[in-house]
Amino acid sequence: MHHDDDHDAHDHHHHDHDNSYSDMQARVRALETLLTEKGLIDPGAIDAIVETYETKIGPRNGAQVVAKAWSDPDFAEWLKRDATAAIASLGYTGRQGEHMRAVFNTPETHNLVVCTLCSCYPWSVLGLPPVWYKAPAYRSRAVIDPRGVLAEFGLTLAPDKKIRVWDSTAELRYLVIPERPDGTDGFSEEQLAGLVSRDAMIGTDIAGRQEAGA
DSSP, X not given: OOOSSEEEOOOGGGOOOTTSOOHHHHHHHHHHHHHHHTTSSOHHHHHHHHHHIIIIIXXXXXXXXXXXXXXXXXXXXXXXXXXXXXXXXXXXXXXTOSSEEEEEOOSSEEEEEEOSSSOOOOHHHHOSOOHHHHSHHHHHHHHHOHHHHHHHTTOOOOTTSEEEEEEOOSSOEEEEEOOOOTXXXXXXXXXXXXXXXXXXXXXXXXXXXXXXXX
């Protein structure tokens, strides 16, 4: 299917298939199943903890990066030149975030991140990847029909706004720097960070939309 939106693909032969279990992950899953069967743990409680780390605690790192970029032009320029180093300067490093690129939304362009062959994701700044990010439907349709996918997330962009799709790999992962919401002059970095959702840093949302009740 033809579409007008750009797709930045990479050499998929180097993908690290994060959605396959490592030995440790397999052991954890087996232990969780055993403890659940014995009635020693509540799967609902575990799900709630995972949800907290996935949507609240984990993405706070990325939100701090975005807030600093909005409030510090020098940091924003550093982030454009060398996102890995700029992000590391704030203490956010580690597995799944060794090589980063920051892509900045503008009035003309909206960026969307996907991993078409597996689930490469910048854990160091966004925490655990959401289930939908790893789903085959998102991984395929984000490239073919990004506007349709965004609409399903409740985000409708202007028809003349270009959408650029970035394909993450094991070697390079992306962080979307959303546009700073209007009316935030004078906000502290902490206040600004509170406007930045995980989804806005993937590109399926825009900063401040939930707070505005959109």
